[in-house]
Amino acid sequence: MPAFSASDSNSANVQDLRLAKYSFGVGDRFAHQAAAQLRACMLASKDGIEVVPVWNKSNREHLIVGSKPGDVRHAAEAAVQELGWSGPFHVDADHITLQTVAAFLESSDYYTLDVASAIGQPAAAGAAESFVARHPEILGAVNLPGFETPLNVPQDAAIKSAEKYLFAVQEAGRIYRRIEATKGKGRFITEVSMDETDTPQTPAELLLILAALADEGVPVQTIAPKFTGRFNKGVDYVGDCSCFENEFRSDIAVIAHAAGIYDLPGNLKLSVHSGSDKFSIYPAIRRALRDFDSGVHVKTAGTSWLEELIGLAEAGGEALELAREIYAQAFAHREDLCAPYTAVIDIDVAGLPSPQRVFSWSSGEYTAALRHDPKCPAFNPNARQLLHVGYKIAATLGDRYLDMLDDCREIIARNVTANLLERHLKQIFPAAV
Ligand SMILES: [Zn+2]
Numbered sequence: 001m002p003a004f005s006a007s008d009s010n011s012a013n014v015q016d017l018r019l020a021k022y023s024f025g026v027g028d029r030f031a032h033q034a035a036a037q038l039r040a041c042m043l044a045s046k047d048g049i050e051v052v053p054v055w056n057k058s059n060r061e062h063l064i065v066g067s068k069p070g071d072v073r074h075a076a077e078a079a080v081q082e083l084g085w086s087g088p089f090h091v092d093a094d095h096i097t098l099q100t101v102a103a104f105l106e107s108s109d110y111y112t113l114d115v116a117s118a119i120g121q122p123a124a125a126g127a128a129e130s131f132v133a134r135h136p137e138i139l140g141a142v143n144l145p146g147f148e149t150p151l152n153v154p155q156d157a158a159i160k161s162a163e164k165y166l167f168a169v170q171e172a173g174r175i176y177r178r179i180e181a182t183k184g185k186g187r188f189i190t191e192v193s194m195d196e197t198d199t200p201q202t203p204a205e206l207l208l209i210l211a212a213l214a215d216e217g218v219p220v221q222t223i224a225p226k227f228t229g230r231f232n233k234g235v236d237y238v239g240d241c242s243c244f245e246n247e248f249r250s251d252i253a254v255i256a257h258a259a260g261i262y263d264l265p266g267n268l269k270l271s272v273h274s275g276s277d278k279f280s281i282y283p284a285i286r287r288a289l290r291d292f293d294s295g296v297h298v299k300t301a302g303t304s305w306l307e308e309l310i311g312l313a314e315a316g317g318e319a320l321e322l323a324r325e326i327y328a329q330a331f332a333h334r335e336d337l338c339a340p341y342t343a344v345i346d347i348d349v350a351g352l353p354s355p356q357r358v359f360s361w362s363s364g365e366y367t368a369a370l371r372h373d374p375k376c377p378a379f380n381p382n383a384r385q386l387l388h389v390g391y392k393i394a395a396t397l398g399d400r401y402l403d404m405l406d407d408c409r410e411i412i413a414r415n416v417t418a419n420l421l422e423r424h425l426k427q428i429f430p431a432a433v
Pocket of ligand 1: 095193195196224273
């Protein structure tokens with residue numbers, strides 16, 4: 001399987017842990033769906049689509065669910081053993097900072113260094129000017145491979161960008177070195193994320209950020225910029241798909257250029273923090289991967305938790321009753337549940353069905369409202385977003401919820417696998433030719 005061979009690297013240590021060309025962050029709120037998720041990758045592989053699974057979970061999710069970082073590895077390893085998966089897999093400490101990294105040092109082999117909150121903080125006096133003076137190659141007309149229009153960066157704009165991003169890059173260096181001190185060089189995959197911020201980074205800014213990461217000695221294998229448009233949780237992309245496509249293609253070209261001229265890993269690629277289910281931009285991503293022969297990491301979280309609810313509703317009886325009750329509680333606590341996610345949800349409260357109505361829903365009505373089929377008239381994106389952030393309700397139900405997952409294991413697994421395979425993997429990643 002060529003996609004799984006170690007990628008080349010500028011700093012050629014063959015022992016280094018390398019992220020494959022195509023990888024997919026599956027997430028798994030309650031650590032019950034790892035096998036069903038892995039099965040989706042195995043079925044994709046049968047169709048010639050080689051995707052490495054990455055189980056990602058952020059500190060925020062752990063706090064809400066009450067789980068521990070080690071639980072994620074546990075679930076992943078059990079699934080790998082159960083299905084006899086011989087390809088690579090990784091466990092991603094998602095969105096960690098200097099404050100939260102310690103708890104993830106043992107169990108993860110993939111770290112997403114979140115430096116979004118450090119953007120705009122001042123670096124040392126004169127640091128931006130001397131950075132730009134050291135990097136004349138990012139100024140003026142910069143030609144990008146496979147791209148007709150060169151970037152054009154005047155010196156004052158570069159200094160402004162350096163002022164905005166240098167401190168954040170230095171923060172990535174601090175987190176990286178903290179992990180390296182414990183795990184050792186080359187023993188883990190590094191992602192840098194800047195997506196949880198207000199303004200998208202331009203391709204020119206991405207180039208500057210990559211030059212600075214190379215200077216800082218951060219061997220970044222995948223980088224998550226903020227893209228144009230809204231990436232609301234669990235529902236489709238909101239924005240101009242052609243703007244996204246242009247930006248995505250420029251970013252890919254910047255990455256190929258940067259990996260060629262800086263001391264950065266040769267497998268460097270973009271990471272898309274999708275917030276799950278950005279169906280309308282998947283064709284653009286797929287076209288770009290084909291045209292540029294580029295890799296990508298696409299991260300989801302929560303799409304499988306919603307399939308758990310769909311499976312419970314489909315099972316009927318007590319399981320359907322529990323799914324209705326979770327909606328009713330999510331509705332009652334909607335303000336608290338939505339608070340940590342206000343930047344990434346858009347719920348029209350008037351469009352939420354009342355709990356009374358949901359209590360009368362049949363299996364078919366519940367699943368039609370929740371299942372992400374934008375063409376289905378009964379699909380309700382408001383209810384879907386509310387339930388997406390409503391996993392805390394299931395967490396507070398504890399064993400009552402988890403036991404029901406076990407009781408309905410097969411029907412849920414079928415939904416989890418089909419969702420990832422048909423709606424995500426087959427839509428994003430090209431098959432090997
Ligand atoms: Zn993110």
